Amino acid sequence: MNSQLGRVEDLPTDYYNGLKARNTLPLWPSLRAVLPYGKPSRRTQPMLWRYADVRPDLLRAGELTPIEKAERRVIVLCNPGLGLENMQATASIYIGLQLILPGETAPNHRHTPSAVRFAIEGSGGFTVVRGEKLPMEKGDLILTPPGLWHEHGHEGTGPVIWLDALDLPLVYGIEASYAIESPSQRIDDPHNTSTTRFRQGGVLPYASLARQRNDYPLLRFPWRGVREALGELATVTPIGEPVHVAYINPETGQECLPTLGFSALMLRPGEDVTLRRRSASAVLHVVEGGGAAAIDGTELAFGESDTMAVPTHAKVRLTNASGKTPAYLFMVDDAPLHRKLGFYEVFD
Numbered sequence: 001m002n003s004q005l006g007r008v009e010d011l012p013t014d015y016y017n018g019l020k021a022r023n024t025l026p027l028w029p030s031l032r033a034v035l036p037y038g039k040p041s042r043r044t045q046p047m048l049w050r051y052a053d054v055r056p057d058l059l060r061a062g063e064l065t066p067i068e069k070a071e072r073r074v075i076v077l078c079n080p081g082l083g084l085e086n087m088q089a090t091a092s093i094y095i096g097l098q099l100i101l102p103g104e105t106a107p108n109h110r111h112t113p114s115a116v117r118f119a120i121e122g123s124g125g126f127t128v129v130r131g132e133k134l135p136m137e138k139g140d141l142i143l144t145p146p147g148l149w150h151e152h153g154h155e156g157t158g159p160v161i162w163l164d165a166l167d168l169p170l171v172y173g174i175e176a177s178y179a180i181e182s183p184s185q186r187i188d189d190p191h192n193t194s195t196t197r198f199r200q201g202g203v204l205p206y207a208s209l210a211r212q213r214n215d216y217p218l219l220r221f222p223w224r225g226v227r228e229a230l231g232e233l234a235t236v237t238p239i240g241e242p243v244h245v246a247y248i249n250p251e252t253g254q255e256c257l258p259t260l261g262f263s264a265l266m267l268r269p270g271e272d273v274t275l276r277r278r279s280a281s282a283v284l285h286v287v288e289g290g291g292a293a294a295i296d297g298t299e300l301a302f303g304e305s306d307t308m309a310v311p312t313h314a315k316v317r318l319t320n321a322s323g324k325t326p327a328y329l330f331m332v333d334d335a336p337l338h339r340k341l342g343f344y345e346v347f348d
Contacts, residue, residue: 005031044090044281044311045081046295051097051120051305058099059159067104074098074164079309086169089309090281092334093260094168099161100125100154108151111179113171114257117142117152118163118285118330119223120305124156129219131188136162139223139287141247141330143256145216149185163285163307165332167259195220198250201229213251221247223287227328230266234326242273259337267291267320267327275316279345282310282333289327292319313347 008016008029019025033041058075065073074096078084082091089095098117100106102124117127118141125136129150134142142162144150154160171177197205198218208217226245234243243266247256255261261280267273267289284293290303294317295310301321302308310316320327338344 005029039313042091042311042313043081044079044088044309046298046300046311046314047079047081047089047309048293048300048302049077049307050303051307052303054097055121055161058097058161062099062101062159067100067106071109072098072106072164073100077307077309088169089283089307090169090311090334092167092170092281092337093283093332094164094166095283095307095332096164097161098152098164099159100152101159102154102157104154105184106152107181108149108184109179109181110147110149112146112176113166113168114146114260115144115164115166116257116260116262116332117144118165120161120163122154122156122158122160124158125152125154125160125162127152128185128187130216131185132192132194132219133187133190134192134220136160137223139227139328139330141221141223141226141262143216143219145257148216149182151184165260165283167257167334167337170259170334170337192220194218195222199225201250204250208251215249216256217249217251218256226264230264230328231326234266234268239268239271240273242275243268255336257336258340259334261331261333261335263331263333265318265329265331267318267329269325270320270323272317272319275318277313277315277347278333278335279312279343280333280335280338281312281314282331284308284310285330285332287328287330289320289322289325291321291327293317 005028054075061073076087077089077095078087079089082088119136119138127134127142129144129148229245230243237243245264247262249256285307286302286304293300293308296314335344
């Protein structure tokens with residue numbers, strides 16, 4: 001294939017202007033821009049958002065804007081390579097930090113984008129999905145799948161802050177993004193029984209075998225169990241290989257949501273790990289610990305509750321700065337979307 005294609009300047013002006021007047025354009029001058037050789041053209045930049053920088057702005061938002069005026073009080077993490085106004089962490093992933101204060105309720109609604117909540121700070125917060133009350137403790141992952149009613153509340157003291165991750169850029173880009181509001185849900189399950197039912201990996205409630213599979217049988221993944229699983233996996237994983245677990249639908253073994261994947265990584269004390277290069281983009285959120293990331297050669301020093309953007313096809317190396325304690329990271333990626341579209345790749 002020819003990499004030196006004709007340019008607009010090579011065409012007669014009257015011919016090119018005529019094409020534009022008829023709402024058409026020649027492909028070949030732009031072909032390499034939209035179909036480059038080797039790997040995609042990427043505007044997403046390796047990026048670090050420091051929690052210590054964002055948190056004061058989020059708390060001030062709590063003073064400036066009542067929940068009734070905000071609906072969702074969020075500071076969006078915007079990747080400058082994609083344009084701040086587009087509110088994208090990567091080309092397909094939206095990330096925001098959301099604040100709820102004691103006694104507040106973020107009203108009940110449902111929407112077409114897929115979303116999750118990953119708790120960062122505070123206690124007493126909860127989300128209600130499908131009538132199930134889901135506590136939000138640090139490190140817990142809460143699913144709010146597309147089309148399901150959900151609302152947030154706070155019964156404790158002090159601020160509660162969590163990370164929102166949505167496929168909003170994708171859904172908005174295909175002109176399918178919208179929400180519907182409704183009165184508050186009746187809580188039919190105040191004890192988060194789905195987490196109890198699916199507590200042990202590889203073990204299901206017997207009734208699950210006889211009934212039709214539920215698209216979203218488990219809505220809350222407590223961090224305590226994930227952390228324990230990482231610790232056990234670390235004992236059988238060679239040093240230098242990633243200690244990495246995936247969040248899945250326990251009835252199907254597939255990803256939790258249609259377009260976004262979720263996983264957790266453990267870096268053992270002093271460990272340096274290189275992740276396999278993948279076609280997917282990702283966002284890394286630091287649950288515990290600190291260290292350094294090299295993302296396509298960009299060096300980023302991270303601490304607890306910081307968040308990082310990883311472009312598609314990026315080379316990623318992670319280092320735990322502590323020689324005594326592990327570091328833990330939560331990952332959001334668009335690998336499920338790539339798989340469904342048929343072009344997911346992992347490179348050597």
